[in-house]
Amino acid sequence: MSTLFAISISKHFYVHVVPIVCEFFRTIPDRFQNFPLRYLSVVLGLAYLAIILFSYRRFQPLKERYKGLRMHYKLLNALVEDVNHVSKMGKEIDEKAHQHWDSQLRPGGTVQLSADGRAWVTELKEVVRNAESCHNDYDRLCERRQFLKLLYSSLMDFRKIGDFRATMNGARDRIHGLYRKSYDQIYESLERSRSNVRSLQDRPIILEKKPCPYNPDVRLQSTQSIEVKLKGAIHGKLQELDRDRKEDIQYNIEFPLKLLLAFLEDLRGLRMESQTEKAWVENAEDLILELQHDMDHILKTANRMRWLFYLGNWIARGQIKKWYYCYRGLLSFLIYGKNYRYTFKFVRRDSSKSVNDSRKKKQTRTFSSQATTNDDTGISSRLSGFGKKLEQEQGMDEFKQLLDNFKRLQGSIKETKGVEGTEHSRKAWTDQLSTIFQDAEKSFNAYRESKPSDWSENPNKTDFRSKLKPEVDRFHNALYFLQTCISVFRIEVRKENNWVVGLEKDIHNVVSELITNSENGSTYFIVGMKGIGKTTLATMVYYHGEIQKHFKFRYWVPVDDIVDEDKNVLPEKLRKYIMDPPATKKEGKEKEEGTNKKGKEKDYKRDEVKHFLKDKKYLVVLDNISSVGAWGSVKAAFPDSTNGSRIVVTTRVKSVASHAGQNSRDLYKLPLRTKDESMKLFEQMVNLPSEPSNERELFPKDVRSLANEVVGRCGGLPHSILRVGYLLSGGQVTSEEFSRVLEIMDHNETSWSETLPSNDENDFPQDLVKCLSYFGLFPRGSQIPARRLVALWVAEELAVAQQIGDEKKPPEFIAKKYLDDLISLNLVQVVERKPNGKTKTCGFPSALREQWLRLDPNSSLDRCLVYHFDENDKIGTQSLLRSCRNPRSILFFDTREGIKPGEDIGQFLRMGIASGHLLQLKVLDLEFVFRPRLPNAIKKLIHLTYLGLRWTYLEKIPASIGNLTNLQTLDVKHTYIRELPSSIWKLQNLQHLYINQIYRSRILDQPSENSLKNLQTLQGAFVDKDSPLKYGLRRFTNLRKLALAFQLNLSQQTTLAESLLQLKQLQNLKLKSIDEMGRPKDLKATFLSKFDNLSNLFLFGKFETISINGLPGSLTDLTLSASGLSEDPMQELGKLLKLKSLSLYSGSYTGKKMSCSKEGFPELQVLNFWMLRELEEWKVEEHSMPKLKQLEIRSCKSLKVLTGLRNLKALGKLRLKDMPVEVTEKIEQTNERSDIAHFPFVIID
Secondary structure: OHHHHHHHHHHHHHHHHHHHHHHHHHOOOHHHOOOOHHHHHHHHHHHHHHHHHHHHHHHHHHHHHHHHHHHHHHHHHHHHHHHHHHHHHHHHHHHHHHHHOOOOOOOOOOOOOOHHHHHHHHHHHHHHHHHHHHHHHHHHHHHHOOHHHHHHHHHHOHHHHHHHHHHHHHHHHHHHHHHHOOOOOHHHHHHHHHHHHHHOOOOOOOHHHOOOEOOOOHHHOOOOHHHHHHHHHHHOHHHHHOHHHHHHHHHHHHHHHHHHHHHHHHOOOOEOOOHHHHHHHHHHHHHHHHHHHHHHHHHHHHHHOHHHOHHHHHHHHHHHHHHHHHHHHHHHHHHHHHHHOOOOOEEEEEEOOOOOHHHHHHOOOOOOOHHHHHHHHHHHHHHHHHHHHHHOOOOOHHHHHHHHHHHHHHHHHHHHHHOOOOHHHHHHHHHHHHHHHHHHHHHHHHHHHOOHHHHOOOHHHHHHHHHHHHHHHHHHHHHHHHHHHHHHOOEEEEEEOOOOOOOHHHHHHHHHHHHHOOOOOOEEEEEOOOOOOHHHHHHHHHOOHHHHHHOOEEEEEEOOOOOHHHHHHHHHHHHHHHHOOHHHOOOOOOOOOOHHHHHHHHHHHHHHHHHHHOOOOEEEEEEOOOOHHHHHHHHHHOOOOOOOOEEEEEEOOHHHHHHOOOOHHHEEEOOOOOHHHHHHHHHHHOOOOOOOOOOOOHHHHHHHHHHHHHHHHOOOOHHHHHHHHHHHOOOOOOHHHHHHHHHHOHHHOOHHHHHOOOOOOOOOOHHHHHHHHHHOOOOOOOOEEHHHHHHHHHHOOOOOOEEEOOEEEOHHHHHHHHHHHHHHOOOOEEEEEOOOOOEEEEEOOHHHHHHHHHOOHHHHOOOEEEEEEOOOOOOOHHHHHHHOOOOOEEEEEEOOOOOHHHHHHHHHHHHHHHHOOOOOOOEEEOOOOOOOOOOHHHHHOOOOOEEEOOOOOOOOOOHHHHHOOOOOEEEOOOOOOOEEOHHHHHOOOOOEEEOOOOOOOEEOOOOOOOOOOOOOEEEEEEEEOOOOHHHHHHHOOOOOEEEEEEEOOHHHHHHHHHHHOOOOOOOEEEEEEEOOOOOEOEEOOHHHHHOOOOOEEEEEOEEOOOOOOOOOOOOOEEEEEOOOEOOOOHHHHOOOOOOOEEEEOOOOEOOOEEEEOOOOOOOOOEEEEEOOOOOOEEEEOOOOOOOOOEEEEEOOOOOOEEEOHHHOOOOOEEEEEOOOHHHHHHHHHHHHHOOOOOOOEEEEO
């Protein structure tokens, strides 16, 4: 290359310089004219050429040394940028925490470095500045040394090259000195800080603001092109030029390059958030491209100079030698440097929506192909055969040690089988191990053929033995390098914050509504209190893949800073965010003076926007419209399009949506998060201790209990959870910190005040006020069963029967409606839901409760007394009686243990009844009070309508209870009562009876013809061959809900079935056929088709037949367990046109294949498969289950094939728990490829 360069310079000099010099000498005096000027010019030109060549050769080695310095500089500079970025973000988080709270708690967004660490970072920044100066000097030298400037710069930069050499050596020395003081924790500290900061952000990191997924440089082409080209060159031209260096190039250039290319392919799609990750990848790509460029140049030079024969090959061999040593060093630095100096990790952040911690502990994701598995097997057999050969030979110590290293390395490769992101690398590792072994085996065979008797006679054999050690050393070095690559080329999976916890269903519902609703140009309102997640929901919808496909034009307009008096500014903001990118314009303009001018300008801007959007299919999100006036000022800007365009408005003000005249379909009320969802959000921000491993570790358990209380106080409001997270971020929290947070939490919550209803609101009737006030009777933080609330509201007559349309709804229906209304108004939190999505328990948010009680609304609950007792309280019966005068209802909340609570309450009831103070009592709720002693005098409470004894663990109740002729609800579930007195049959007004099925509770004696005529609910009853209920059930003709367990043979069940068929009003039926041990027995179910009003059905027991048929068409909810069906039940079940929820539990189906046919399950929304151990294949045909929203598959261990999930167009949530790895991997990969339309939120446990 230097020769060609010299020839080109000479030509340039002769053509351009010599004529100029000659012309100069013609102008000198005549006495010099006889001097041969041309010869003088040639001499000067050759001298100048020598200077140029010397300068070139002096600068050329610096270019190669600079490549290493440049790699150092990029990595160190990236590290400085990461340190600065994380520090900045941490300070912003800390400032937010101090803005939210006025406390002594010190939040910590970042992991603080030690004093040595801070000193190291300070020195790092100085080293980077020095390296940056060197980098800039090099760029200036390179720019000046372009071809046309070379003549000038060769003289002028001669000294500068020497100075630059010294500067570069100094920079290298400072870098090495820095790493001699290595601070190993810097990268881990940065990553922990980055995770902390991400967990405390109050908005999700939206997709377009995330780093773009990595794609290898297009110039790399495919992962094989460069590798194949290099391999061809090694066995072709390079071998011809330098045969002795062939193995060195193969082992030190080709192999590392192959591994590096494979790893870059594994990094494809990774979102790199640290600058260090990006810098390392940039170094790798630059190195590969420069290596390819220089190799091509060497081969071209060799081809061009082939006419020089030996001289041309000699020059090419010199270039190969420099090329080899240069890139061997750079490749080693890139890989070994990451292992020993730059110890950062490539991180893939997986949302908890798809990978839960529990699953990570049990199983890991596998990407290995079958081919790779076969390679593993092949290498294992070859190593085994090689070991047997070694056992038959003597003096093979070198190869025995080599075999041990091969086996150790093969084990390391096997361990990576479950490591994410090693698909291509693992194949490359296996291929390279196979190649090294193949070479080692050839060397061994050649060595074995050289017998000791021949060594003295054949010098070549002796020479071969002397070459053996370098070959074995090369194999050892290659294996060590491969082991290093296995350690370095890894992608660590870390848990990503999942801000959509609890919003999965909401995201799916909103996306489906925006896409499927055919109403053109309609506005969709997302309504909820401040901090509930409206913007988060809108953001996730805005960047949803299906939304991006459906709406070609999308515009996000933040209007949260517009107040009512500034509503004229909104049209300008609308125009700016829709017609002009925000990045190119300043945030807002000065307001113009004059109302007339403002009005004209406003109309003009609205017309502009309308014209701009006229022919577009658009989605516009108006985030946080705060008033009816603000909405009115912009709605005219949107054209009446007919192409499916939509507008989404988020607002805290319900009147904005009602003013727009939107129907319920276009109004989405965002609920509070449940307890589990709240805890998941909290644990993403706060580092809680792990569960205690033994009973003596009480401290972590205490901390977790306090954490649950803190999260409970947040009331399911994400904004409140976030605020607490600010305070407790950083290291592990203590019980003292939790206690201090609990002291100040409710005093700093202002978000709830806007949810409180005002007196003049027409949409909050007095009935709802009383129901909300009832929540205030329960202790703070109570998780109240919805069942208990409904029963109490009915008993207190807060909910009464009402005429709705043409139908009169019972009080229970109205009570449930009231509860749903309070939940939709964000006044009540759903703490826990049932599997079918209905409310199981709920609560009154703590901060809201405090504000509500300060308004003293409990005056609406006349004569309702509540008593709260804990371990430190003593009941003074006399004082309690003085405080109550003829109460209508009494609720006891007593958490004391032992017999004292029962004795105290028993005494209170005896004295209260005796004194006449309790004779007007209608509601007595003792739920969770331990064994209250009910006096016989309870019979005098003749007005009592509700007696709640659930979870009291009572063993008996007085027979005098039969005198409570007005009693409507008796709840003795979860007690130890085995026999209820026969006086129960006298309770003619009893409507709801809950007894304990676990203890096979029974009612003594035979009921009369008129017994319990008004009974509507009977839960927990047990029937055997001697039970009077076997025949007596037929008398309960008003029964609507029945949960019954029985121990009967099939003929006895026939008698029971005849009784059940008399219950024409039955809507909810639960039947369990069990033996003495509670295990499933034969179940007669053929009679069920005769129930015309049955909607909910639960069956536990083995069916008479192998198939299912004859179920009533009115069913909306069906659960089967232990049914023993061997024929696919889905064909018949799919014909239930009203079915909305279906659960198939353990043993319900024993077949291997299941198929959901076309047009089947037209209304199904919830589907559960639990512990169907024999099921191997499930197929969903097109147009089947068109409304399915939630699917859970749990512990179906044999299930391997899931076909047709793409046909579940409405599916919003898919949960896989305790499932085979093959199934979960396939679902995850399908989710990543977006193979399924409207692919659901996936949870894998």
